[in-house]
Amino acid sequence: MRRKEASHISKKALCLLCLLCLLWLKPAGTFTAFAQAPERQQFIRTEAPVIALTHLRMIDGTGAPAVEDVTIVINGGKIESVGPTAAAKIPANAQTLDLNGYTMLPGIVGMHNHMFFPMGGSPPMYSNMGTSFPRLYLANGVTTIRTTGSVAPYTDLEIKTLIDAGRMIGPKMHVTAPYLEGKGAFTPVMHQLADANDARRMVNFWADQGATSFKAYMNITRDELRAAVEEAHKRGLKVTGHLCSVGYKEAAEIGIDNLEHGLFADSEFVPNKQPDQCPQGVSNSLRQIDIKSAPVQETIRTLVTKNVAITSTLPVFEAGGAPLAQSGIGAASALLNQRMLNTSRLTLASATCKPARASRHRATSFPCCARRWSSNAHSCKRADC
Numbered sequence: 001m002r003r004k005e006a007s008h009i010s011k012k013a014l015c016l017l018c019l020l021c022l023l024w025l026k027p028a029g030t031f032t033a034f035a036q037a038p039e040r041q042q043f044i045r046t047e048a049p050v051i052a053l054t055h056l057r058m059i060d061g062t063g064a065p066a067v068e069d070v071t072i073v074i075n076g077g078k079i080e081s082v083g084p085t086a087a088a089k090i091p092a093n094a095q096t097l098d099l100n101g102y103t104m105l106p107g108i109v110g111m112h113n114h115m116f117f118p119m120g121g122s123p124p125m126y127s128n129m130g131t132s133f134p135r136l137y138l139a140n141g142v143t144t145i146r147t148t149g150s151v152a153p154y155t156d157l158e159i160k161t162l163i164d165a166g167r168m169i170g171p172k173m174h175v176t177a178p179y180l181e182g183k184g185a186f187t188p189v190m191h192q193l194a195d196a197n198d199a200r201r202m203v204n205f206w207a208d209q210g211a212t213s214f215k216a217y218m219n220i221t222r223d224e225l226r227a228a229v230e231e232a233h234k235r236g237l238k239v240t241g242h243l244c245s246v247g248y249k250e251a252a253e254i255g256i257d258n259l260e261h262g263l264f265a266d267s268e269f270v271p272n273k274q275p276d277q278c279p280q281g282v283s284n285s286l287r288q289i290d291i292k293s294a295p296v297q298e299t300i301r302t303l304v305t306k307n308v309a310i311t312s313t314l315p316v317f318e319a320g321g322a323p324l325a326q327s328g329i330g331a332a333s334a335l336l337n338q339r340m341l342n343t344s345r346l347t348l349a350s351a352t353c354k355p356a357r358a359s360r361h362r363a364t365s366f367p368c369c370a371r372r373w374s375s376n377a378h379s380c381k382r383a384d385c
Contacts, residue, residue: 040167045097046095049075050075050091050093050095052073052088053071053072054088054100055069055070055085056069056070056102057069057102058072060106070083070085070104071085071090075094107144107171108144109144109145110142110145111311112260113146115147115156123187124186125188126187130156134169134170134173138170145171146176147175147176148240148260149242150177151178153206153209157175157209157211160210174213175212176211176214177209177213178191179215179216179217180217180220180228181217182224182245183219184218195223196227198224199224199227199228200230202228204231207232214228215239215240216239216243217241217242218242218244219278220245221276222246222254225239226255229254238257239256239257240311245277247266247267248263248299248303248308249268249302252299252305255306257307259310261311262313262314264282266282266286
C-alpha cells in the first residue's frame with residue numbers, strides 16, 4: 001500500500017511540475033504571440049494574466065520541511081505571493097486552480113543535458129530530438145538546460161529562439177557549441193580539430209552564432225584546449241570537458257571551468273599515460289587509486305584552487321558503469337544509493353504524466369543523458385553520452 005501511495009504522490013508532483021512549467025511564466029504582453037502557435041496549446045492549461053494556484057503542498061528546495069495548503073499567485077508571468085491559503089489575497093481577476101493533493105517544487109536546472117539521441121550504426125550516428133526532448137524535459141520538471149555539447153548546433157539555436165519567443169514548448173536553453181574534439185573522434189557528427197588555430201576559429205565562430213559555452217572532448221590536445229579556453233574567456237564564456245587525452249589537473253592548470261562525469265573521465269592515474277593521448281584502462285586505474293594518496297590530493301587541491309566545477313552525472317554515468325565494491329571509489333553505497341534508485345524508478349515510471357489537454361499523448365523516451373525509457377518494455381537502455 002505504501003508503495004502505491006508513494007507512486008501516486010510522485011505522479012501528482014510530476015504532473016504539477018508539468019503544469020507549472022507549462023503555465024509559461026512570461027510577461028502578459030507576450031500572450032498574443034503565443035496564440036500564433038496553436039500546436040503548443042495542447043500542453044497548456046491556462047495562459048491567464050493572473051493565476052492563483054491554491055491548496056498546494058510546497059517543497060521550497062532549501063531542505064526545509066514541506067508546507068501544506070499553500071497558495072501561489074502569479075501575476076504578469078512572475079510569482080507575486082506565496083503563503084497559507086487561509087491568508088492568501090487572490091486578485092479578483094485571477095484564474096484560480098484548485099490543486100489540492102498536488103505538490104509543488106522549484107523547477108530543476110539541468111547542468112548536463114543533450115538534444116540528441118544515438119541512432120546506432122558503425123560508426124555511431126546521432127539524431128537531434130528537437131520535438132520530443134524539450135517537451136520531455138519540461139514534463140520531468142527540468143525548466144532550464146545546458147546542452148553540454150551539440151551535434152546539430154543551428155537546430156539547437158533555432159529551437160532556443162522559438163522557445164524564447166513563445167512559439168514552441170521547452171525549457172530555457174543555454175546552448176553549448178559543437179564538441180571541441182581532437183583527432184580520433186569515434187563518430188563523424190563531431191568535427192576533428194586540425195590544430196590550436198582551428199580551436200580558436202571554432203570558438204569565435206560559434207560564440208558569434210549565439211553559443212554560450214563550449215565542451216572539450218576526449219581526444220583534444222593540451223594546445224587545442226588552451227587555445228579554446230583563452231578565446232572563450234576573452235568573450236566571458238566558459239569551457240567544460242568530458243576529457244581523456246588531458247588529465248584533470250592539466251586541464252585545471254590550463255584554465256578549464258568545469259569537468260563532466262565526476263572523476264570517472266580522469267585519465268591522469270593510468271600508468272605510463274602519454275601526453276595528449278586517451279589511454280585504455282581509465283576505469284581500472286580509478287578502481288585502484290588511493291583517494292588519500294599524494295597525487296590524488298594534489299589534483300583535488302588544484303581543482304579547488306582553480307575553482308573548477310565538477311558535474312557528477314551520478315544517475316546516468318557513474319551508476320551505469322561503476323564497479324561494485326564493498327568500499328572505496330566504486331562502493332555501491334557511494335554510487336547506487338537505494339533511496340535515489342527508488343526515486344529514479346518512480347520518476348521514470350511517471351514519465352508519461354501530462355497535464356490537461358495532453359493526456360492522449362504518451363511519452364516514449366526519456367531525454368536524460370545515456371538512458372532511454374521505453375514505456376512499453378519498462379526498461380532503461382544504455383547509450384553513449
